Amino acid sequence: MTRKVLLLPGDGIGPEITAQAARLLDACRKAGLDIEIEEAPVGGAAYDAHGEPLPAATLEKAKTADALLLGAVGGPKWDALEDRAKRPEQGLLGLRKHLGLFGNLRPALLYPQLAGASSLKPDLVSGLDIMIVRELTGGIYFGQPRGIEERGGERVGYNTYVYSESEIERIGRVAFEMAQKRGGKLCSVDKANVLEATMLWREVMERLAPEYPDVALSHMYVDNAAMQLVRAPKQFDVVVTGNMFGDILSDAAAMLTGSIGMLPSASLNASGRGMFEPCHGSAPDIAGKDMANPLAMMLSVAMMLRYSLDENALAERIEKAVGQVLDDGLRTADLADDSSQAVGTRAMGDAVLEAF
């Protein structure tokens, strides 16, 4: 059965890295993968072309696709948009919400070839392999009521941080199962000493724990988690947390590797369908200059093959090919040091394709 993959190039460096992913998908097709590829606009690019960051036609295509590959959205060009609903980020948030992509997997993995790129001392990060499981369709990102309004003679801005038991349980199960497949350790991050919403979070995680006797559950306050990531990141295996804390901690964790340009992510719904995208952003400053690192995007293809299309063998071939080009010393500008000459986006894509 032919599966449908939807490419969403987006903004900034999105299109050029998506182009490399598309070449890789072509190669997979030649290797026997039965897929149909479509493309649709999202983010600022969609706003410019259609007046909406998530046009109805894009959402329609997304709903019928088996998997989505997203480049990146956003950029200073659209920062001044008064209407929040029109901002590029709303394209991304809309996709997450409409497709029910509640389970966000954000690995922070240190490639041994790139150990020197970390800002941390080598012994603290060598072998680093953390999986952050972030809840992606709830919490303060989507909570109602929200807005800016006049109260007592001045304006106030407000948002609602809210989680239900079933939302917490659902993401909790993803995390416990992930921990079972990995090192058996799960750290749930909250601020249960202050926030009621996270007290309930902690309670539900505790309630699930007996169902996963092979997983060691621990709890940590978010401020301490931010510290521990800097101090001794290798203490973590799987981390589970809400939407906003996950946003902050997953970026910090990714940066520990020094090579955020290497890290893919997955956002999955209840039936395992998902959206795959690099952890890095749209990097408008280097867009269109053939400078962006396409590897996180190409590794997102691997993650897609593994998680949504059940094609482990092809996923492994991609990951091996990426390892190979790193072994060969190829580095895009974000990773190049004095001893290596930077290659461009397309040349890096060529090299991966060759090694594939």
Place this chain on the structure above:
Amino acid sequence: MTRKVLLLPGDGIGPEITAQAARLLDACRKAGLDIEIEEAPVGGAAYDAHGEPLPAATLEKAKTADALLLGAVGGPKWDALEDRAKRPEQGLLGLRKHLGLFGNLRPALLYPQLAGASSLKPDLVSGLDIMIVRELTGGIYFGQPRGIEERGGERVGYNTYVYSESEIERIGRVAFEMAQKRGGKLCSVDKANVLEATMLWREVMERLAPEYPDVALSHMYVDNAAMQLVRAPKQFDVVVTGNMFGDILSDAAAMLTGSIGMLPSASLNASGRGMFEPCHGSAPDIAGKDMANPLAMMLSVAMMLRYSLDENALAERIEKAVGQVLDDGLRTADLADDSSQAVGTRAMGDAVLEAF
């Protein structure tokens, strides 16, 4: 005029580090400082003795004091308390709220003598000197409504993230003034691409900027700020942010120095009265063992002398004395490496007093 200083030892290592601060205050008194010292229970210790983390008598004393010195609150002993209002943290939050201590100053300063203690590579942190200005009496910590309740057959937990223009302006001015006295750079951290409450935050910071033409204001999303702190922390001078983001980022920033046991903090109200405390927590695991580092607490005395009692000369004497003991190679267990033998809490206090 005799000024009143209230000691609030609190829990865990709080009492033993407060004891060293008290000795230092005695030394200041002998050097001519006209103060009266009182002590009151707070946190878990107050709950154990009086059934309340912030007894009325403690609050009364706090209201009439010119400055407060707090050790630390909290510990696993009280984690199981069902009633949120009785938890040790509520003692701290209550003091902040009742005394209007909205301006929290959290320096992340790398002592050259301790450069090796950082988990970051030396060139990334040498000379690090960031001041995080955290709003402390608003935001999601205090927002209403909040709670856990039944909705549609299951429980939901919720909190409200809320800021008014006047709250934002008030902390903004503290931060702009701080930037004027320091390097002239102010980075305001928000999540204005998602949260309305922080869109208003950004707008108010922008509105204040023209009044401080000598300060360069920039904005950063909180996820990016967490990354940039890990990647290149020296890009920051003063950072201003809300209560929750400030909780997370100030701990991460403090940990960058590798010696959170060295860092004091101030929480000030509109009239400059304040509470001073170490950035580290109550460390129950080492409580009562004469192992805690008293330096953050002793430096909190210096901060108190500078910010609330206008005694710069004495503040500098304390800071010099602390520099002296570090130069002499004295290290408590948290800072000791293979080449140095750890000294205890009291011995470290002795050394500072001697150098004072």
